[in-house]
Amino acid sequence: MTTYTPTLDHQLLERLRGSVRGHIVEPGDPDYDEARKVYNAMHDRRPAIIVRAVDAGDVIATVDFARDQGLPLAVRGGSHSVPGYGTCDGGVVLDLGLMHGVRVDPETRTAWVEGGATWADVNHATYAFGLATTGGVVSTTGVGGLTTGGGMGYLARRCGLACDNLVSVDLVTADGSFVTCTSEQHSDLMWAVRGGGGNFGVVTSFAYRLHPIADILGGPVFFPLDGDVIRRYRELVAEADDNLGALLVVGLGPPVPFLPERWHGRPLCGVVTCWTGPEDEDDRIQDRLAALGPVLGRHVERMPYPVINTLFDDLVPPGLYHYWKGTFTQGLSDGAVEACVEYGATTPSIQSVTVAFPIDGACHRVGPEETAFSYRDADYSFALSGTLTTRADCEAQKDWVRGFHQALEPHSMEGGYVNFIDGDDQNLVRANYRANYTRLTDLKRHYDPGNLFRLNHNIAP
Structure with missing residues (x-):
């Protein structure tokens, strides 16, 4: 693969070196290949320089350098950008990873x-x-x-x-x-x-x-992939007060000890619960979850809130191959439920997880023009995540995501959530902001x- 390598202005580069307290990494440096990696292995790019900033002064100097040199500027935080916007070929990567206080x-x-x-x-x-x-x-x-x-x-x-x-x-x-x-x-x-x-x-x-918010009742409950389960979940969210966070997940059974081995790798659906209400109502929440359908496995217990934020970490470590799309829905129509069942049954890998985020409650109490995020009338935000462990079959993975997205389209709002869509959806930007x-x-x-x-x-x- 041939990559464009720009000729850097020596005077501007030396000025940058003198202005930056952090570390500048260039091609040929021992740590270059590690420094250019991003979370989504789909993007193997070779920037001209990587600036590992340590403070706002480094950021200002790097912005000035990229602008004055006329180079593409990629800004990287956690590097999770699915379209790979935290890196670029032949440009400047501004890596903020050392600024994490x-x-x-x-x-x-x-x-x-x-x-x-x-x-x-x-x-x-x-x-x-x-x-x-x-x-x-x-x-x-x-x-x-x-x-x-x-x-x-x-x-x-x-x-x-x-x-x-x-x-x-x-x-x-x-x-x-x-x-x-x-x-x-x-x-x-x-x-x-x-x-x-x-x-x-x-x-x-x-x-x-x-x-x-400190300790919560949280964790996943898994059920067979069945439209009736998802419809009961829909009722649960509609009835629940705002203390209940409940994400719908559709995919293949993960290899976890609380799920029987015969369900590992088989299509199922689940609810990942985060109840921040009174502890004396935990049993009621547990019972309500159990009523959604036949429980295949569960691991719902009292835990510190930070723990629930780590439950998917081992499933999706850095270095996998991701292709995503996203959409908003008002309610969860029967057509959307049927699409989840149909495409959930052909999920391409255990790492590929479709997630529906409820965004009603407090999200609806902000007006559509109070922030740039305008979808205050949406009830759910879907993340359709096709994820593989190797580059093989990536085109088939993309076809699955696109087909799923197309099946949801008649039941969705125009546009999508910018953090759930890939680089080939630039044509949706106007619709994303309405x-x-x-x-x-x-x-x-x-x-x-x-x-x-x-x-x-x-x-x-």
Whole structure:
């Protein structure tokens, strides 16, 4: 494979070296191949340089270098971007992974989180104070990409999306400016980064509102892959109060000890529960889950909230081959249920898991124009994840995801969640933002007219 290698301006590169306290990695360096890896092995790219930043000064210097050199700029947090936007060929990778500090103020229930932190970093720091905020469902996911795209997780029904809990961000814009954004200052940028992705700059620090959540009742219950089970799940979510987070999963039985071996690798569905309500109601929740259908296996118990955020970590380690699509639905129609049963039966691997995230409750109490994330009338967000352990059969894996997405289309809303769609869905960007798209393009034109931040689901200026 031939990769374009740009000629770097020696003077600009030396200026960058003198400005950066972190580590600059170039082709030929012993750690180059390791430094260029990203979570999704589908993307094997060779950047011209990788800057491992340690502070906002490094970020500013790197943004200035990429802009002045005219190079593509990929911003990497947890490196989980399924389309591979955390890397590039022949450009600059700004790796924030060393910027992962978290500071918690328990009195104001606020956490200040550096831009390269993961949800494992956040959950560890906040749990010590009996606090939490909405994060992802894999602990190695970076806070930056998840939050700026919207941010779904177990706590969304009670606490809202991750972006709903943002109270401020520190942002480096395309001209190298460092700005602090809140509802009072640079409020236009604050609005844009709450769902607008990485289009408007590099967030070096997030401040999150925290909630009094420590131990929860959580874990998975598995059932046969049956439409009646999914319809009963639909009723459960519609009736439950916001303290119940309950993700629907459809896939193949994982090799876990609480699931009989005869079900390993066979199609099934399940509910991953996160109950943050009173402990004396745990038995009622357990009974309600058991009533969904024949229980094949379960592991639901009291646990620290950070633990539930790690349950899928071993199933999807770095280095697998991912291809995703996503869609929003209002309710869970019988047609959507039938599509889940049909395509769930042909799931391509144990690592391929379809997840439906309920995003009603607190998510519905934010207006569609209050943040850039506009799907406040959606009840579910589907992640259709085709994942393999080798590159073989990747085209068949993509066909399965596309077919599933097409089967859901008549039962879905236009557009999809930016964190669940792949790089071949750039044509959906306008639909992803609906009525907010025009305002976002105006802001993009003002803050990034040259489209420096284009390695994303791009809002073109």
